Amino acid sequence: MWKQRNSGFTLIEIAIVVVIIGFLATAVIGLQAISSVSRHLQTLTQSIQDLVKCEFAPKPEAQNDLQQISESYRDEVGYLARAFLSMQRALQSYLQNLARTTAQKEKIQSELRIAHNIQMSMVPHRFPRPEETGGIMLHAVLEPAREVGGDFYDFFPLTSSGDRSAAFDHASSLPVPDRLAFAIGDVSGKGMPAALFMAMVKTLFRATAAACSDPARILSKLNDEMSRDNATSMFTTMQVGIIDLRTRMVTLASGGHNYPLLISAEGKVREMKLQNALPIGVYESVSYTNQEFTLQEGDTLVLFTDGITEAMNEKLEEFSDERFQAILEGKQNTGLEQLSTNVYQEVRRYAGTQDPSDDATLLLIRVFKPQQKIATGGPTLSETAAFGLAPTLPQPAAPSNSSHRQTVEIRDSADLKQIQDWLDREAPAWGLSQPDTHDLHLILDELIENVLRHGYANTEPAQIRLEVTVAPESIALCLRDTGRAFNPLLQQSPDTTSAVATRAVGGWGIHLVKQYSDTLSYERQNDQNVVRLSIRRRALKPQEGVTTDA
Amino acid sequence: MNLQITQEQHGQVNILVITGRLDSTNSESFETLLTNLINAGTSQILIDGTQMAYISSAGLRILLMIAKQLNRTRGRIVLCGLNESVKKVFDLTGLTGIFPLCATREEGLKSF
Numbered sequence: 001m002w003k004q005r006n007s008g009f010t011l012i013e014i015a016i017v018v019v020i021i022g023f024l025a026t027a028v029i030g031l032q033a034i035s036s037v038s039r040h041l042q043t044l045t046q047s048i049q050d051l052v053k054c055e056f057a058p059k060p061e062a063q064n065d066l067q068q069i070s071e072s073y074r075d076e077v078g079y080l081a082r083a084f085l086s087m088q089r090a091l092q093s094y095l096q097n098l099a100r101t102t103a104q105k106e107k108i109q110s111e112l113r114i115a116h117n118i119q120m121s122m123v124p125h126r127f128p129r130p131e132e133t134g135g136i137m138l139h140a141v142l143e144p145a146r147e148v149g150g151d152f153y154d155f156f157p158l159t160s161s162g163d164r165s166a167a168f169d170h171a172s173s174l175p176v177p178d179r180l181a182f183a184i185g186d187v188s189g190k191g192m193p194a195a196l197f198m199a200m201v202k203t204l205f206r207a208t209a210a211a212c213s214d215p216a217r218i219l220s221k222l223n224d225e226m227s228r229d230n231a232t233s234m235f236t237t238m239q240v241g242i243i244d245l246r247t248r249m250v251t252l253a254s255g256g257h258n259y260p261l262l263i264s265a266e267g268k269v270r271e272m273k274l275q276n277a278l279p280i281g282v283y284e285s286v287s288y289t290n291q292e293f294t295l296q297e298g299d300t301l302v303l304f305t306d307g308i309t310e311a312m313n314e315k316l317e318e319f320s321d322e323r324f325q326a327i328l329e330g331k332q333n334t335g336l337e338q339l340s341t342n343v344y345q346e347v348r349r350y351a352g353t354q355d356p357s358d359d360a361t362l363l364l365i366r367v368f369k370p371q372q373k374i375a376t377g378g379p380t381l382s383e384t385a386a387f388g389l390a391p392t393l394p395q396p397a398a399p400s401n402s403s404h405r406q407t408v409e410i411r412d413s414a415d416l417k418q419i420q421d422w423l424d425r426e427a428p429a430w431g432l433s434q435p436d437t438h439d440l441h442l443i444l445d446e447l448i449e450n451v452l453r454h455g456y457a458n459t460e461p462a463q464i465r466l467e468v469t470v471a472p473e474s475i476a477l478c479l480r481d482t483g484r485a486f487n488p489l490l491q492q493s494p495d496t497t498s499a500v501a502t503r504a505v506g507g508w509g510i511h512l513v514k515q516y517s518d519t520l521s522y523e524r525q526n527d528q529n530v531v532r533l534s535i536r537r538r539a540l541k542p543q544e545g546v547t548t549d550a
Numbered sequence: 551m552n553l554q555i556t557q558e559q560h561g562q563v564n565i566l567v568i569t570g571r572l573d574s575t576n577s578e579s580f581e582t583l584l585t586n587l588i589n590a591g592t593s594q595i596l597i598d599g600t601q602m603a604y605i606s607s608a609g610l611r612i613l614l615m616i617a618k619q620l621n622r623t624r625g626r627i628v629l630c631g632l633n634e635s636v637k638k639v640f641d642l643t644g645l646t647g648i649f650p651l652c653a654t655r656e657e658g659l660k661s662f
Contacts, residue, residue: 449574508607
């Protein structure tokens with residue numbers, strides 16, 4: 001029976017058993033294969049998660065596993081492991097680099113912050129009260145364009161007992177001063193090189209002024225010292241003044257610095273045209289000239305650096321002397337600190353998002369006027385004009401304007417002759433006087449020279465289009481070229497490494513253009529550089545003409 | 551108006567009469583001329599600018615370079631007879647302080 005049953009089920013049983021065993025075996029083998037693959041994938045997944053957690057540093061044990069997988073599998077899993085390992089190595093080296101660079105940058109930043117503090121502590125911040133100076137009030141602000149800069153100002157009391165100088169902080173232990181020395185300066189270039197030069201000049205100034213109280217001689221001594229062995233060919237413009245605290249007479253000498261302004265007790269602003277000699281550090285044995293004037297009660301002397309007037313807005317237009325003077329107009333009773341704040345606020349508002357391109361410094365000196373009254377209103381525009389200030393806006397075009405156009409291709413400086421000849425030929429017909437023609441020649445020369453050098457790097461012919469508009473009182477000039485974008489107005493800080501001779505050319509050329517122009521602007525328009533300027537026509541003086549037929 | 555330079559000798563002084571424009575189109579030849587003069591031992595130069603119509607920054611650069619060289623050898627460069635327009639360029643660049651400017655050639659010669 002058993003045997004029968006046994007034998008009766010044998011085939012089915014065997015079949016079932018075989019199928020089951022086969023199925024199980026397949027399942028086991030399959031599962032093993034899957035679990036082997038998924039274990040490796042898990043290792044990889046875990047490594048990726050660890051990668052983020054451990055800031056891309058590999059865990060040693062995971063690293064070994066991955067190494068093993070990448071070496072022993074020639075399939076996709078092995079490939080993935082190899083790719084992963086190489087990514088990890090790349091990330092690590094990138095991170096190490098980043099960490100190194102960041103550390104270096106932080107170090108430089110922190111050093112610059114310290115340098116900023118040192119530089120700021122080099123200029124006096126305590127301003128004397130009127131009673132300490134016999135009625136003279138002072139205020140100054142220095143704003144470097146970067147952490148450190150090349151602008152500086154200084155002031156300190158001088159006593160007749162041997163001209164010992166000291167800061168006002170220690171004035172109490174000294175006899176009452178009878179004079180006050182002050183200075184303002186603007187070193188060429190900016191940033192760290194300018195700051196180092198500034199520190200040198202500023203220190204030398206104190207030492208020199210302590211031994212000699214003659215502004216022109218101070219400048220001259222400073223200049224000789226700074227010009228000698230001036231390997232970097234840096235220089236600084238500078239004004240030095242001494243004010244007699246009893247008579248309020250100011251003796252001022254200037255080395256290439258912009259003219260100071262004077263706000264009169266009535267609130268009118270005028271520029272003080274001084275005789276200017278070369279900046280400090282350019283050339284030895286320059287003689288500087290003392291100029292004297294007396295401040296009246298309520299007068300404010302305004303010394304400043306061009307970082308204020310040449311601050312640019314987004315369109316790269318300058319803040320301008322006119323805007324600066326307009327702020328000062330009628331501010332004879334505004335406190336000096338408030339007035340400084342107003343100026344810097346206006347400059348910042350004008351500049352908008354444009355980063356400051358230069359350091360900006362302001363030094364205000366006022367003679368205290370007892371019972372100063374609050375001004376009821378500023379002077380009218382006509383009063384301003386009558387006082388000899390340039391009108392803020394160019395003259396409106398008169399009906400008798402005439403426009404003249406010329407397009408030229410210029411390969412090198414020699415081709416400038418085309419333009420010079422054109423101008424010589426046409427100028428008499430336009431009714432231009434000799435001096436006007438001279439000025440126009442000079443401006444065109446310098447601008448085109450500049451275009452050749454910077455817009456085309458003296459390598460290819462320049463396409464230049466000129467338009468001269470002659471109005472009764474002024475001449476407008478528009479110069480377009482197709483060269484590389486180059487804004488000549490930004491050329492105010494020449495590079496500081498080349499020799500003085502080569503560097504000064506660019507500086508002088510554009511400097512001259514600026515000096516001759518009433519208005520000057522630059523824009524990049526349709527891939528062209530466009531410089532527009534206007535010059536005021538000079539009154540013709542019979543003795544001034546030169547003969548053209550040479 | 552091309553640049554013309556005529557040389558005259560007056561005692562130790564080399565007089566250069568400049569006619570026309572001194573600018574970037576001809577500053578190189580001006581530089582060569584002056585350098586040759588200095589190399590030949592000249593140390594006293596009088597630039598007669600009575601007929602000089604104009605000077606650009608390229609011309610100023612050469613003058614400053616020469617002044618520097620002469621300064622080292624105790625030589626001198628003096629300018630005379632500049633017209634108002636040219637003198638203004640010297641004033642605006644602050645170079646008036648470096649170069650003695652005389653009204654006439656006679657004054658210029660006396661200044662040596």
